[in-house]
Amino acid sequence: MKTDDAPAIEVQKLNFSYSPGVKTLDNISFTVNRNDMVCIVGPNGGGKSTLLKLLCGFLTPDSGTVAILGYDPVTARPKIGYMPQMSLLDPAFPICALEVVLQGLVRRPATLFLPTAGKKRAIRIMAELGIDNLRNARFSELSGGQRQRVLLARALVTQPELLLLDEPTAGADAEVQRDFHQMLHSLRGKMTIMVVSHHLQYVCGCYDYALCVNRQLHIHQLSNRDSFNWDDVFDHGMRKIEHSPDCDCIEGKI
Amino acid sequence: MNDFFNALFFSPMPFLRYAMLLGIAGSIAFGIVGTWVVTRRLSSLAGAISHSVLGGIGLAAYLRNACGINWITPILGAMAAAVISAAIIAAARKYSRERDDAVINAVWAVGMAGGLLFLGITPGYVDLEGYLFGNILLVTGSDLITVLILDCAVIAAAMTFFHSIMLFSFDPEFAEMRGLKTNRIYFMMLLITALTIVIMVNLIGIILVIALLTLPAAAAGTIVRRWGTMMAAAAVLCMIFTGGGLAGSYLWNLPPGPVIVLFAALVYVAAVAGKRTVEKYLRKKQHRIE
Numbered sequence: 239m240k241t242d243d244a245p246a247i248e249v250q251k252l253n254f255s256y257s258p259g260v261k262t263l264d265n266i267s268f269t270v271n272r273n274d275m276v277c278i279v280g281p282n283g284g285g286k287s288t289l290l291k292l293l294c295g296f297l298t299p300d301s302g303t304v305a306i307l308g309y310d311p312v313t314a315r316p317k318i319g320y321m322p323q324m325s326l327l328d329p330a331f332p333i334c335a336l337e338v339v340l341q342g343l344v345r346r347p348a349t350l351f352l353p354t355a356g357k358k359r360a361i362r363i364m365a366e367l368g369i370d371n372l373r374n375a376r377f378s379e380l381s382g383g384q385r386q387r388v389l390l391a392r393a394l395v396t397q398p399e400l401l402l403l404d405e406p407t408a409g410a411d412a413e414v415q416r417d418f419h420q421m422l423h424s425l426r427g428k429m430t431i432m433v434v435s436h437h438l439q440y441v442c443g444c445y446d447y448a449l450c451v452n453r454q455l456h457i458h459q460l461s462n463r464d465s466f467n468w469d470d471v472f473d474h475g476m477r478k479i480e481h482s483p484d485c486d487c488i489e490g491k492i
Numbered sequence: 493m494n495d496f497f498n499a500l501f502f503s504p505m506p507f508l509r510y511a512m513l514l515g516i517a518g519s520i521a522f523g524i525v526g527t528w529v530v531t532r533r534l535s536s537l538a539g540a541i542s543h544s545v546l547g548g549i550g551l552a553a554y555l556r557n558a559c560g561i562n563w564i565t566p567i568l569g570a571m572a573a574a575v576i577s578a579a580i581i582a583a584a585r586k587y588s589r590e591r592d593d594a595v596i597n598a599v600w601a602v603g604m605a606g607g608l609l610f611l612g613i614t615p616g617y618v619d620l621e622g623y624l625f626g627n628i629l630l631v632t633g634s635d636l637i638t639v640l641i642l643d644c645a646v647i648a649a650a651m652t653f654f655h656s657i658m659l660f661s662f663d664p665e666f667a668e669m670r671g672l673k674t675n676r677i678y679f680m681m682l683l684i685t686a687l688t689i690v691i692m693v694n695l696i697g698i699i700l701v702i703a704l705l706t707l708p709a710a711a712a713g714t715i716v717r718r719w720g721t722m723m724a725a726a727a728v729l730c731m732i733f734t735g736g737g738l739a740g741s742y743l744w745n746l747p748p749g750p751v752i753v754l755f756a757a758l759v760y761v762a763a764v765a766g767k768r769t770v771e772k773y774l775r776k777k778q779h780r781i782e
Contacts, residue, residue: 294665294668294669296665296668315668315669315670315671316670316671318669320665320666320669322663322665322666326663326665327662327663328531328533328662330713331531331661331662331719332531332713332716332717332718332719332721332722333658333662333717333718333719334717334718337658337718337719338662340655341655341658341659341662341663341666341670342670343655344655344656344659344667344670344672345670345671345672346656346670346671346672346673348652348653348654348655348656349655350651350652350654352655374717375717376717392666396670
């Protein structure tokens with residue numbers, strides 16, 4: 239396959255289970271085209287994180303295939319900009335914001351100095367995200383919204399073709415969520431963006447469609463805002479996910 | 493205090509001088525490895541490795557005294573035990589992520605039990621205390637050279653893999669995404685930690701080793717902003733702790749090990765308490781401005 243034309247993500251007949259007999263993901267197939275902007279939604283325990291781990295190559299499917307940009311996930315890793323859940327990071331780690339962003343330049347084999355061009359890129363990206371004044375601030379002393387930007391900057395410094403964000407706005411207030419989505423929106427068209435969202439019914443209006451994972455996968459179109467004024471609740475444009483009756487998410491059934 | 497400096501610089505007996513030099517040389521390794529141990533949360537693992545060393549010492553003593561295999565020295569046994577423990581713990585992380593704390597404690601207990609068993613069936617007297625508790629005042633010139641070689645190895649590894657180790661310690665998943673071989677990095681960190689422990693345990697004893705691996709780095713972690721600075725600050729603090737502890741033990745005629753440990757713990761508590769007070773004060777001040 240010519241990898242330049244390959245879709246960003248192509249998953250075919252994917253099955254995965256942690257323990258025999260209990261399928262976490264059941265016969266999942268979907269394609270995400272280049273420069274699409276999609277979100278993954280679904281109830282807790284529905285398999286969102288498992289799917290993300292399979293896309294990153296941290297887990298191997300029982301059957302079926304995963305192709306990222308035409309490669310297998312492990313080979314494609316350098317082209318993926320990954321942003322983990324913030325809660326997984328040690329809050330007491332002594333590190334400043336710039337050092338976190340520069341981590342996006344680390345690669346094998348190990349070198350004593352990071353490339354100068356990369357450092358300049360890191361500083362430019364921090365400026366674009368409005369965090370260049372925080373360069374020397376201790377990461378643990380930043381606010382949630384600032385940390386988000388630092389981690390997004392780190393993912394962008396890797397010059398990704400695919401951006402994978404794991405619940406980037408978990409625990410953030412409406413204003414921070416809005417700013418974050420505005421930032422994501424400004425990246426539209428430059429790379430493929432996939433965001434795991436902890437919201438089940440409403441997501442930001444910037445996504446093209448939603449992948450709803452609940453053991454099986456359903457692709458949902460996003461309806462326009464209905465008559466209810468969501469701006470009053472969320473302070474920014476939201477769109478409703480049209481769950482189909484057979485995906486059973488709303489009742490929380492798994 | 494003058495007595496102490498006289499004994500340190502002008503006494504014909506070198507023991508205090510050697511102890512001080514060992515404290516300074518050892519602090520470099522302790523500062524670097526201690527930073528890894530504290531930020532990657534390897535303290536219990538360092539405890540397990542340092543205690544499992546007893547198993548190797550016991551087996552070596554048994555093979556020497558009961559079986560007549562004289563080329564197996566206690567330090568060789570200790571080294572082998574430390575490397576095997578590190579390998580078991582690294583494998584536990586790779587194959588059963590959730591259970592590695594159980595494996596760490598099992599290595600701790602099995603190592604000590606094995607050591608006591610072998611020492612029990614070894615004929616003749618074996619000086620267990622010397623191995624376990626060491627004495628910083630009994631170090632020799634060749635011990636100093638060993639520690640300096642250790643320093644070189646630790647500095648070389650820490651500099652070459654600086655960014656990889658920092659990234660792995662902060663965010664292992666992202667390290668994996670950047671193509672780093674995290675299991676190899678982890679095993680290398682364990683191996684160097686084990687090496688440091690074995691060499692230092694032999695000289696200054698388990699308790700001082702665990703204290704100097706954790707307390708200076710933990711105290712440094714409360715004040716610094718950067719991981720690299722933490723290593724340097726931890727090394728300097730470690731030098732202050734050993735120097736101050738040695739001076740205190742000389743002046744008040746107390747055993748040096750415990751004085752060093754208690755001095756280090758006191759500074760750590762003061763650093764944590766001081767940091768909290770300052771933060772509280774700043775928050776109040778900011779609140780008033782708002």
